[in-house]
Amino acid sequence: MQKEKVITAKDLTKRFGDFTAVDKITFDVEKGEIFGFLGANGAGKTTAMRMLCGLLLPTSGQATVAGFDIYKQNEQIKQNIGYMSQKFSLYEDLTITENIRFYAGIYGLSDDRIKEKTGLLMKQLHLEGQEKTLVRALPLGWKQKLAFSIAIVHDPAIVFLDEPTGGVDPVTRREFWGLIYEASARGITIFVTTHYMDEAEYCNRVSVMVDGRIDALDSPANLMRDYSADSMDEVFLHLARKAVRTGD
Amino acid sequence: MQPVIVENIVQNYRIKKAVVEALKGVSFAVERGEIFGLIGPDGAGKTSLFRILTTVLLAESGTASVDGFDVVKDYKQIRHRIGYMPGKFSLYQDLSVQENLEFFATIFNTSIEENYDLIKEIYQQIEPFKTRRAGQLSGGMKQKLALCCALIHKPSVLFLDEPTTGVDAVSRKEFWEMLHRLKLEGITILVSTAYMDEAGLCDRVALIQKGEILSVNTPKGIISGFKKPLWAVKANEMFKLMNAIKEDPSVESCYPFGQFHHVVFKTPENSREKLEKTAKEGNFTGVEISPIEPNIEDCFMALMNH
Numbered sequence: 001m002q003k004e005k006v007i008t009a010k011d012l013t014k015r016f017g018d019f020t021a022v023d024k025i026t027f028d029v030e031k032g033e034i035f036g037f038l039g040a041n042g043a044g045k046t047t048a049m050r051m052l053c054g055l056l057l058p059t060s061g062q063a064t065v066a067g068f069d070i071y072k073q074n075e076q077i078k079q080n081i082g083y084m085s086q087k088f089s090l091y092e093d094l095t096i097t098e099n100i101r102f103y104a105g106i107y108g109l110s111d112d113r114i115k116e117k118t119g120l121l122m123k124q125l126h127l128e129g130q131e132k133t134l135v136r137a138l139p140l141g142w143k144q145k146l147a148f149s150i151a152i153v154h155d156p157a158i159v160f161l162d163e164p165t166g167g168v169d170p171v172t173r174r175e176f177w178g179l180i181y182e183a184s185a186r187g188i189t190i191f192v193t194t195h196y197m198d199e200a201e202y203c204n205r206v207s208v209m210v211d212g213r214i215d216a217l218d219s220p221a222n223l224m225r226d227y228s229a230d231s232m233d234e235v236f237l238h239l240a241r242k243a244v245r246t247g248d
Numbered sequence: 249m250q251p252v253i254v255e256n257i258v259q260n261y262r263i264k265k266a267v268v269e270a271l272k273g274v275s276f277a278v279e280r281g282e283i284f285g286l287i288g289p290d291g292a293g294k295t296s297l298f299r300i301l302t303t304v305l306l307a308e309s310g311t312a313s314v315d316g317f318d319v320v321k322d323y324k325q326i327r328h329r330i331g332y333m334p335g336k337f338s339l340y341q342d343l344s345v346q347e348n349l350e351f352f353a354t355i356f357n358t359s360i361e362e363n364y365d366l367i368k369e370i371y372q373q374i375e376p377f378k379t380r381r382a383g384q385l386s387g388g389m390k391q392k393l394a395l396c397c398a399l400i401h402k403p404s405v406l407f408l409d410e411p412t413t414g415v416d417a418v419s420r421k422e423f424w425e426m427l428h429r430l431k432l433e434g435i436t437i438l439v440s441t442a443y444m445d446e447a448g449l450c451d452r453v454a455l456i457q458k459g460e461i462l463s464v465n466t467p468k469g470i471i472s473g474f475k476k477p478l479w480a481v482k483a484n485e486m487f488k489l490m491n492a493i494k495e496d497p498s499v500e501s502c503y504p505f506g507q508f509h510h511v512v513f514k515t516p517e518n519s520r521e522k523l524e525k526t527a528k529e530g531n532f533t534g535v536e537i538s539p540i541e542p543n544i545e546d547c548f549m550a551l552m553n554h
Contacts, residue, residue, distance in 0.1 A: 137263075169552065196443075201506035202486075
C-alpha cells in the first residue's frame with residue numbers, strides 16, 4: 001500500500017520579475033515523515049516554504065498540503081499546519097499557559113480541549129507549577145521546546161520548522177529532536193530547515209536546494225553513498241558549491 | 249603583554265525583581281596573534297563579555313584589559329585600537345556600502361586607501377554593489393561589509409560576536425578562511441559562536457555555559473580531556489535504540505549525533521558486550537557498534553553535566 005502523502009509538489013515555481021526564486025521543484029512528503037529541507041542562504045527555501053504554508057501564491061506548477069490545493073484552499077492549509085521558527089514563536093509578556101491558551105484559541109480549540117491540552121503539555125514538558133511563569137523568564141531551550149509543543153497544539157497534519165534550534169545548547173538541541181521524533185511517531189509530518197548538518201542526518205529524507213532547484217533528494221545514508229561522503233556536511237558543501245547565485 | 253586579559257568578571261542584569269547572572273566570575277587571557285573562540289549557546293554570556301571588553305558596558309565587578317589598557321579607565325585608547333563586529337548588524341542601513349566604509353575610515357582618522365590591502369580580498373566581493381544601501385544587502389554581504397568596517401583602521405584586536413549565526417555551511421567555511429588570512433596579518437581575533445564544530449578552527453577556545461567557563465584549552469587539549477571511552481552505535485530504528493540504551497543503568501549518557509548515537513558508560517568494562525546485548529534483546533537490525541574519538545560537542549555536553 002502506498003503511504004499517504006501530506007505534501008505533493010509538481011513543477012512548483014515562483015518568479016519575482018525576471019528572477020526565478022523557485023524553479024520547478026517536484027517532491028512528495030509522506031505522513032509522519034521527518035523531511036529535511038536544506039539549501040544555502042538565497043537558494044529559495046523560504047520562498048518555497050511560504051508557498052507551502054499558503055502565504056504566497058506560486059507563479060506556476062501545482063502543490064497540495066494536507067490534501068488542500070495551495071492556490072484555492074490556502075485558508076484550510078493554514079488551519080491544518082503548524083509553524084515555528086527561531087524568530088517567531090511565543091509572546092514573551094504572556095505566561096506559559098496564556099501562550100498555550102492564545103494559540104489554541106486561534107486554532108479554534110474548545111475551552112474544554114484547551115484545558116485538557118494545557119494540562120497535558122505542562123506535564124509532557126515537566127513544567128508543572130510554572131503555569132504563571134512569564135515566557136520571557138524561561139531559558140531559550142525551554143522556550144523553543146514550548147514553542148514546538150504549541151505549534152502542534154491543534155494536532156496539525158504537518159508542522160513547518162524554520163531553523164528551530166539555532167543557538168540552543170547541544171543537550172537541549174537533542175531534547176528538542178526527541179520531541180520531533182515523538183511528534184513524528186504520532187503521525188505528524190515534520191518539515192524542517194536547519195544549518196546544522198548533523199541534524200540533517202536525523203531526517204528520514206532530505207532535499208538540497210541549489211539556485212531554486214532541488215538538486216538532490218534522498219535518505220541521508222543514500223546521499224552520503226552517492227556522493228562518497230562521510231557526513232551530510234560534505235554532501236551539502238559538494239552541492240551548494242555549484243551554486244551560481246549567492247544569497248544576494 | 250597578552251592582548252586580552254579577563255579577571256573575575258561578574259555581570260548581573262535585573263529584570264524587575266529577578267536577577268539574571270550573565271557572567272559569574274569569568275577569567276581567561278588571549279595570546280598575541282591567536283584566534284581565540286568563545287564557544288557556547290545563546291544566553292551563555294558571550295555578548296555581555298564582548299560588550300565589556302569593547303568598553304560599551306561596565307562590568308559589575310572584576311577587571312579586564314585590552315592591549316594593556318584598562319576597559320574602564322582607558323576606554324578611549326581601547327576604542328582606537330580595536331575592531332568590533334556586534335552580533336546584530338549595526339551599520340548605517342541608509343548609507344551605501346562605500347559611504348559606510350568611508351564613514352568608519354573617517355571616524356578613525358584614516359582612509360580606505362591607507363589600509364586597503366587588509367580589506368581588499370573581502371571588499372572586492374562586495375565592490376560591485378558599492379552604491380547599494382547597506383539595508384538592501386543580503387545577510388552574507390552585510391557580514392562582509394561589517395567586517396570591512398571593523399578592519400578599516402587596522403585594529404590590533406578584532407572582536408567578532410557570532411559572525412556566522414544563521415549563515416549557511418558554505419558561507420561559514422568562507423568566513424573562517426577570511427579569519428585565517430587576517431590572522432596572518434598579525435591581528436588577534438576573539439570570536440564567539442554557538443556552532444561547536446567551529447571550535448576546531450580556533451587556536452584556543454573557551455567553552456562557556458550559563459556565565460561560567462567550562463574549560464580553556466586548544467581544541468586538541470579539550471578533546472584529550474574527555475577521559476571515558478566513547479562508543480558510536482547505529483541501528484535501523486534509531487529513536488527506539490536510544491530509549492533501549494538509556495534503560496541500561498550502567499549507561500552514563502546517550503546522545504544522537506547524526507547517523508549514530510554516542511554512548512558513554514559509567515565504568516568502561518564490557519561496554520561493547522553491553523551494547524550488543526541491548527541490540528540483541530531489542531531485536532534491532534542493521535546494528536553497528538564501534539569505539540570513536542570524541543568531538544568538541546561530546547566534550548561540551550560532558551562538561552555541562554558535571
